[in-house]
Amino acid sequence: MPRILIVGGSDAGISAALRMRELDVSVEVTVLLRDAYPNFSICGLPFLIGGQVSDPARLAHRGLDALQAAGLEILPCHCAIGVDAASRTLEVINPDGQTQMFPWDRLLLATGARPVCPSLPGIDQLGVFPLRSMRDGLRLQGYLELRQSRRAVIVGGGYLGLEMAEALSSRGMEVTLLERNPSLLSTVHPSLGRRVEEELGRRGVRVLTGVTVKGIDDGAGALRVLGDPELAVQSDLVLLAVGVSPESELARRCRLPVGAAGALVVNRRMETPVAGIWAAGDGVETYHRLLDRNVYLPLGTTAHHQGRIAGENIVGGDRLFAGSLGTQVIKVFDQVIARTGLRAEEALAEGLPAITIPFRSPAHKSYLPWAGELHIRLTGDSRDGRLLGAQMLGPFPQEVSKRLDVLATALFHGMTIEALSDLDLSYTPPLSSPWDPIQMAGQEWGRAVSAGSKGA
Amino acid sequence: MPRILIVGGSDAGISAALRMRELDVSVEVTVLLRDAYPNFSICGLPFLIGGQVSDPARLAHRGLDALQAAGLEILPCHCAIGVDAASRTLEVINPDGQTQMFPWDRLLLATGARPVCPSLPGIDQLGVFPLRSMRDGLRLQGYLELRQSRRAVIVGGGYLGLEMAEALSSRGMEVTLLERNPSLLSTVHPSLGRRVEEELGRRGVRVLTGVTVKGIDDGAGALRVLGDPELAVQSDLVLLAVGVSPESELARRCRLPVGAAGALVVNRRMETPVAGIWAAGDGVETYHRLLDRNVYLPLGTTAHHQGRIAGENIVGGDRLFAGSLGTQVIKVFDQVIARTGLRAEEALAEGLPAITIPFRSPAHKSYLPWAGELHIRLTGDSRDGRLLGAQMLGPFPQEVSKRLDVLATALFHGMTIEALSDLDLSYTPPLSSPWDPIQMAGQEWGRAVSAGSKGA
Numbered sequence: 001m002p003r004i005l006i007v008g009g010s011d012a013g014i015s016a017a018l019r020m021r022e023l024d025v026s027v028e029v030t031v032l033l034r035d036a037y038p039n040f041s042i043c044g045l046p047f048l049i050g051g052q053v054s055d056p057a058r059l060a061h062r063g064l065d066a067l068q069a070a071g072l073e074i075l076p077c078h079c080a081i082g083v084d085a086a087s088r089t090l091e092v093i094n095p096d097g098q099t100q101m102f103p104w105d106r107l108l109l110a111t112g113a114r115p116v117c118p119s120l121p122g123i124d125q126l127g128v129f130p131l132r133s134m135r136d137g138l139r140l141q142g143y144l145e146l147r148q149s150r151r152a153v154i155v156g157g158g159y160l161g162l163e164m165a166e167a168l169s170s171r172g173m174e175v176t177l178l179e180r181n182p183s184l185l186s187t188v189h190p191s192l193g194r195r196v197e198e199e200l201g202r203r204g205v206r207v208l209t210g211v212t213v214k215g216i217d218d219g220a221g222a223l224r225v226l227g228d229p230e231l232a233v234q235s236d237l238v239l240l241a242v243g244v245s246p247e248s249e250l251a252r253r254c255r256l257p258v259g260a261a262g263a264l265v266v267n268r269r270m271e272t273p274v275a276g277i278w279a280a281g282d283g284v285e286t287y288h289r290l291l292d293r294n295v296y297l298p299l300g301t302t303a304h305h306q307g308r309i310a311g312e313n314i315v316g317g318d319r320l321f322a323g324s325l326g327t328q329v330i331k332v333f334d335q336v337i338a339r340t341g342l343r344a345e346e347a348l349a350e351g352l353p354a355i356t357i358p359f360r361s362p363a364h365k366s367y368l369p370w371a372g373e374l375h376i377r378l379t380g381d382s383r384d385g386r387l388l389g390a391q392m393l394g395p396f397p398q399e400v401s402k403r404l405d406v407l408a409t410a411l412f413h414g415m416t417i418e419a420l421s422d423l424d425l426s427y428t429p430p431l432s433s434p435w436d437p438i439q440m441a442g443q444e445w446g447r448a449v450s451a452g453s454k455g456a
Numbered sequence: 457m458p459r460i461l462i463v464g465g466s467d468a469g470i471s472a473a474l475r476m477r478e479l480d481v482s483v484e485v486t487v488l489l490r491d492a493y494p495n496f497s498i499c500g501l502p503f504l505i506g507g508q509v510s511d512p513a514r515l516a517h518r519g520l521d522a523l524q525a526a527g528l529e530i531l532p533c534h535c536a537i538g539v540d541a542a543s544r545t546l547e548v549i550n551p552d553g554q555t556q557m558f559p560w561d562r563l564l565l566a567t568g569a570r571p572v573c574p575s576l577p578g579i580d581q582l583g584v585f586p587l588r589s590m591r592d593g594l595r596l597q598g599y600l601e602l603r604q605s606r607r608a609v610i611v612g613g614g615y616l617g618l619e620m621a622e623a624l625s626s627r628g629m630e631v632t633l634l635e636r637n638p639s640l641l642s643t644v645h646p647s648l649g650r651r652v653e654e655e656l657g658r659r660g661v662r663v664l665t666g667v668t669v670k671g672i673d674d675g676a677g678a679l680r681v682l683g684d685p686e687l688a689v690q691s692d693l694v695l696l697a698v699g700v701s702p703e704s705e706l707a708r709r710c711r712l713p714v715g716a717a718g719a720l721v722v723n724r725r726m727e728t729p730v731a732g733i734w735a736a737g738d739g740v741e742t743y744h745r746l747l748d749r750n751v752y753l754p755l756g757t758t759a760h761h762q763g764r765i766a767g768e769n770i771v772g773g774d775r776l777f778a779g780s781l782g783t784q785v786i787k788v789f790d791q792v793i794a795r796t797g798l799r800a801e802e803a804l805a806e807g808l809p810a811i812t813i814p815f816r817s818p819a820h821k822s823y824l825p826w827a828g829e830l831h832i833r834l835t836g837d838s839r840d841g842r843l844l845g846a847q848m849l850g851p852f853p854q855e856v857s858k859r860l861d862v863l864a865t866a867l868f869h870g871m872t873i874e875a876l877s878d879l880d881l882s883y884t885p886p887l888s889s890p891w892d893p894i895q896m897a898g899q900e901w902g903r904a905v906s907a908g909s910k911g912a
Binding site: 011022043044047052053058289300302303308322324325327328329338367396399401402404405406408410412422423426427428430432434435436 | 515758778823825861862903
């Protein structure tokens with residue numbers, strides 16, 4: 001029986017481990033993780049900080065008992081520091097601080113990503129926090145409770161920054177969100193980013209865009225965030241939310257090649273170029289289904305997918321990762337914003353003649369009084385009408401997220417925008433319209449592109 | 457320029473007319489309709505009766521002005537009584553009661569469906585109502601307001617019956633719902649029908665299943681609905697909601713063939729067998745994408761689709777109707793129930809070795825306190841794992857409808873249940889989980905079928 005070792009006990013590692021045991025109950029799987037939190041939902045940290053989740057243990061997708069009951073050996077607080085591919089051993093610092101060698105026949109590296117920490121003066125002060133791991137989350141929570149912090153500055157207006165703006169604001173804090181770009185959420189069109197900014201404004205969050213942080217002063221009993229154009233904001237804490245980079249140090253040490261953004265190079269079987277070593281999750285490159293090449297696109301969903309594929313292949317399967325479309329959603333107070341596929345500028349950069357047509361529609365029959373408005377942006381190839389990407393924003397109960405997923409599924413299958421109208425989608429007046437808004441958006445795209453080409 | 461006539465001004469007729477003008481602004485399109493309500497949402501009638509829509513005019517998808525602005529000639533209160541395919545003329549009773557002949561080069565029959573009225577003693581009494589047309593709706597509304605009716609019996613526990621149970625109950629009426637079958641909503645599995653029944657019970661609607669209505673007595677100042685097993689319910693009004701049948705009399709008169717349930721036979725171009733005559737909507741057979749044959753499956757969504765296809769082909773296009781999957785959704789108070797594709801028994805009747813596996817899951821990460829539970833039933837082919845159908849029930853804000861539509865889109869593309877896990881769907885903790893519940897349901901289906909085949 002081959003000895004299977006997994007380094008990393010988060011989404012990719014545990015998904016892989018569970019899949020292996022599901023397919024073959026005879027395999028022995030050992031998961032080593034650096035911290036004490038196997039299989040925790042780090043996406044849930046903002047909800048812990050925001051107070052919706054009172055017990056941190058609830059953030060576990062599964063408890064340790066459940067993982068052990070699934071037949072996994074879980075070794076918390078085991079820090080892998082070296083891989084020897086020739087002798088097939090893993091060098092580990094165990095909880096007692098001793099070095100220990102673990103032999104393996106098959107190894108999965110699922111080491112994840114770490115928060116980017118910009119090199120700025122004052123960044124190492126007490127009160128400046130990243131938020132990526134459970135440890136980060138508990139540390140931040142402790143600080144907030146101990147200090148009774150009143151003011152927060154968040155650096156970065158991406159997914160984490162926005163969720164944390166809501167979370168800290170829900171605690172009654174005064175929140176200032178700083179974003180370097182001219183609009184929030186650089187993964188969607190600025191017009192949607194601005195609507196998110198308006199929603200934050202309505203909820204009392206101060207948003208400053210186009211601001212580059214220059215450093216953090218230690219002011220009189222408070223931090224002072226300095227920025228350009230001229231900015232100085234007093235704050236009790238500073239949250240850094242400027243992205244993540246792959247945790248690939250272990251892999252580099254054994255000379256595994258890294259590619260995009262420093263992430264491990266893997267094929268669609270999640271194999272590294274070294275026989276016997278697989279890799280998956282936020283530390284590796286991700287095959288992009290539309291671009292047909294690897295990119296760095298770390299997402300919890302992708303980590304689960306890749307882990308499951310790796311797990312299957314490690315126990316003898318032969319399955320390809322179907323690829324990511326970069327499908328994402330965020331809920332910011334009462335607005336939901338989702339996206340999939342390529343933005344127009346990404347498509348244009350690939351040489352695709354992409355056209356995006358914006359469309360607005362009530363989410364359901366507008367004779368019912370509570371209809372919220374959806375903002376839909378479909379991007380398609382002007383030559384053959386193929387769907388390339390979609391973005392959607394709308395108020396919370398209007399099924400933005402799963403409506404976008406219909407488009408993600410269409411995109412998965414390479415549908416044209418016109419063919420969206422062929423889909424047989426569900427309708428009842430309080431939930432949709434006889435043509436779903438995504439189909440109307442598709443019809444509008446067709447009219448606009450056809451009018452444009454006639455005009456040209 | 458060919459003269460294009462359309463008989464019927466509801467979903468199919470108007471969709472066709474608008475599509476024709478969209479593709480060719482030079483065509484002249486005349487729409488004749490029997491009543492005075494072109495392009496009204498008859499699916500909205502329960503919301504008019506329930507009081508959420510105060511002005512009946514708001515039920516119009518588009519006003520007469522908008523239809524005329526789109527270049528359509530709309531002739532309300534024109535009742536077509538004969539078609540002569542040889543001379544290409546339509547015989548019409550105009551609003552003055554006179555017979556008028558309309559010549560046509562291309563004719564679209566979009567005559568819709570009418571409510572089934574069972575032959576029962578007492579069915580023609582005042583206080584017994586069908587509900588299909590705007591006229592039906594206004595008549596019922598007038599009666600309710602005039603009589604201040606307090607008690608209602610609804611015959612039929614399908615989509616309309618359930619929506620009307622909520623509507624009448626919202627008016628403060630005592631509602632009794634009678635269903636012949638052992639459970640409500642025969643288009644979904646009884647276990648889901650029973651959950652709908654529980655929801656109605658919680659809201660004070662009395663539901664009696666397994667009851668056949670035998671007749672309606674005129675009791676002392678009230679109607680009395682008699683049923684078997686022994687039943688007598690006093691009521692101020694009786695609503696008949698036992699289905700619809702195609703309105704195909706006009707077509708029969710010109711000897712157009714009818715098929716399933718008396719609906720017009722059409723091909724996927726929405727052509728009847730008579731050159732120059734197209735037909736679409738609730739009066740015609742519907743191509744079923746999975747069964748690969750025509751069935752009778754009248755739905756507003758399908759009427760829109762078929763109308764659009766007919767419109768395109770009438771002005772010289774060549775487009776096939778992609779087919780229906782029978783995708784439907786209903787919201788009953790706070791529960792949403794949706795379905796697509798084949799139920800297990802339908803698939804088995806087709807000789808397909810269908811297996812259905814039920815699955816329950818929180819709609820999103822359960823560490824957030826408001827997670828509602830989804831009930832998902834996936835039906836697949838045990839030989840190749842192909843998805844054959846899906847049903848889902850869950851509380852309102854949990855995106856049941858569009859989540860089911862992801863499955864409808866997967867079904868449209870002939871996906872296997874296993875491949876659902878390849879879809880890149882959106883995730884954020886308050887709205888889903890890293891594997892969407894439909895993917896977890898698919899994984900559960902795979903485990904169950906694999907365990908079953910190992911056991912066999």
